[in-house]
Every structure is written in structure tokens, then in C-alpha cells.
Amino acid sequence: MYAVIGVSGNTGSAVARTLLDLGKRVRAVVRRPEAGADFRRQGAEIAVADLADTTALAAAFSGVDGVYVMTPPLLEVSDPDGTKRAFIKAIRAAAEQAGAPPLVVLSSLGAHLSSGTGPVVLLHELEQALRDYPGSVSFLRAPYFLDNWAEAIGPATEEGVFPSLITLGVRIDMATTADIGRIAVQLLLEAHRGRRIVELQSSRRYSAQDVALDLARILGNPLEVIYPPRSVWHDILTGAGLSQTGAVQMAELIDSINADRIGFSGEGECRTAEEDPAAMFGRMLDAKVT
Numbered sequence: 001m002y003a004v005i006g007v008s009g010n011t012g013s014a015v016a017r018t019l020l021d022l023g024k025r026v027r028a029v030v031r032r033p034e035a036g037a038d039f040r041r042q043g044a045e046i047a048v049a050d051l052a053d054t055t056a057l058a059a060a061f062s063g064v065d066g067v068y069v070m071t072p073p074l075l076e077v078s079d080p081d082g083t084k085r086a087f088i089k090a091i092r093a094a095a096e097q098a099g100a101p102p103l104v105v106l107s108s109l110g111a112h113l114s115s116g117t118g119p120v121v122l123l124h125e126l127e128q129a130l131r132d133y134p135g136s137v138s139f140l141r142a143p144y145f146l147d148n149w150a151e152a153i154g155p156a157t158e159e160g161v162f163p164s165l166i167t168l169g170v171r172i173d174m175a176t177t178a179d180i181g182r183i184a185v186q187l188l189l190e191a192h193r194g195r196r197i198v199e200l201q202s203s204r205r206y207s208a209q210d211v212a213l214d215l216a217r218i219l220g221n222p223l224e225v226i227y228p229p230r231s232v233w234h235d236i237l238t239g240a241g242l243s244q245t246g247a248v249q250m251a252e253l254i255d256s257i258n259a260d261r262i263g264f265s266g267e268g269e270c271r272t273a274e275e276d277p278a279a280m281f282g283r284m285l286d287a288k289v290t
């Protein structure tokens, strides 16, 4: 049995789906019972626990062979860091109370840096908080999610444009959350002791232009990549629902990507994500039609 946090989100749903496909038992950890309804229908057990609730989390983590730990981005709340620090404290305490089951923890490339990377700084803190965890702990440092580009499908289909805050010419590793979930499951199923860092690369590096070309091919229309100037990012990000703090943090993260500061630390092992933008957009557009 594996406990999975965030089953209504991107990576948690991929982890739970992959485990169930492999015939493994899943305990979906949700703060709202309805968030686990799909997985309950597929045979998962449901544990209701808020990430700040140590007692409920300890019950959710008890008797399992491993836990997939993710912390939500929370870019829409006014104090994302304070809220995440409470989650980190509760997750660590709950896991110890539950007898220190193996943890696979979603982190990010750049989590070796303690500042200047926006929301990734809290993933650095998460890794630090679990450094001396008494059980097995694997930090999966994911690259930029290809799924982030889902937001470009609307402007691409309606206006023929593909907006990007990642600057012209910048090429970085990007992976789908389906691939990240699949690799998290590999880590959950491997016998491992102690602490390890796994940095995830993609089989090739992508620019915004590369991703737009894949989407354009699928749509059958040319797309113009547009790069809004730095001066309007804050308005774009708050307009998309981020809080003032969330927008500042996200701009800092994109700055660090554009300046090539978010990258591989070389501290751990490296694995490779294979799924490309075309496969992901195909899946997303199929889901819209059906």
C-alpha cells in the first residue's frame, strides 16, 4: 500500500494512476473527500487529511510501504511560504509518528539553491527539513513541467499566438507530469536506504519556440510566439489569479530560468523523462474533444 498526496493534482494523480495500473494498492490522501472520488472508484482507499494536520497525516501514512509527498504551489495565497512551512513541519512529524515509511518527495531542479529561485526556495527548505529523516527519503528534482504550457492552448487555438515568459532562445529541460509520476513510482518501488537526490532531465532541451512548433503541427496552424516584456509580468500573473506575493515569486523563478540559474547540481543521480510536447498536447486535446 502506498499513500499518495495530491491525487487531484498533476503529479499526484499520475503517481496514483501508475501505481493502480501496476496492481499496487493506493491510499489517496485528500483534504476534501470528493477530491478522491475518481480514485475511490478505481479501488483506492481514501484518507482525509489536510497537509497542516499532523495527526490526520500520521494516520494516513501508517502501515504503508511508501509515501509520495508533494507540496502544493499555493501561488494564489497571500502567505505561501508561511503555509508551506506549516505543511513541511506537519509532514515530517507525521511521517516519524507513522514509523518513518520511505518517502519520495517532489522537489525541483534548483532546490540546491537557498535563494533567488522564487517558490523553489521552499523546496530547498523541504529538502533541508527532511535531510536527517530516519527512514529512506528520495528527493525527485523535477524540471519545468511541460504541462505548464496547457495555458497556451486557448490563445493558440483562438488567436494563433503562443505567449511565453521564457525568453527567446532559452532552452531548458521540461518533462510532463505523467512522466514525473511514472519516475516517482519507480523510486517508490525500488528498495533504497538513506537519502538520495534524483535530478530529472528530458531527452532534449526545449525552447518556447520548440514547444509552440509541436502545438502548431497538431493544430495545423502556424503560431506566433509572443514574449510579453518584464514590465507587464506582474499584471499578467496577478490577472491569472496569483497573489501579489505569488506573482513576485513566480517572476523571480522565471528570471532565474531565463538567466540559466536553475539547473543541475550534480549532487545525485540523473534520470530521463521521455514524453515530448507533441504527445502531451495530443493527449490534452483528445481529452477536450471527448
Ligand SMILES: NC(=O)c1ccc[n+]([C@@H]2O[C@H](COP(=O)([O-])OP(=O)(O)OC[C@H]3O[C@@H](n4cnc5c(N)ncnc54)[C@H](OP(=O)(O)O)[C@@H]3O)[C@@H](O)[C@H]2O)c1
Pocket: 005, 006, 007, 008, 009, 010, 011, 012, 029, 030, 031, 032, 035, 049, 050, 051, 052, 070, 071, 072, 073, 106, 107, 108, 109, 119, 120, 123, 142, 143, 144, 145, 146, 148, 177
Ligand atoms: N510547475 C512546474 O514547472 C514545477 C517544476 C518543478 C517542481 N514543481 C513543484 O511541483 C509542486 C506542484 O505539484 P503538482 O503540479 O502536482 O500540484 P497541483 O497539481 O497544484 O496539485 C496540488 C495538490 O495539493 C492538494 N492540496 C492543496 N492544499 C492542500 C492541503 N492543505 N491539504 C492537502 N492537500 C492539499 C490539492 O488538492 P485540492 O484538489 O483539494 O486543492 C492538489 O491535489 C510544487 O511544489 C511545485 O513547486 C513545479
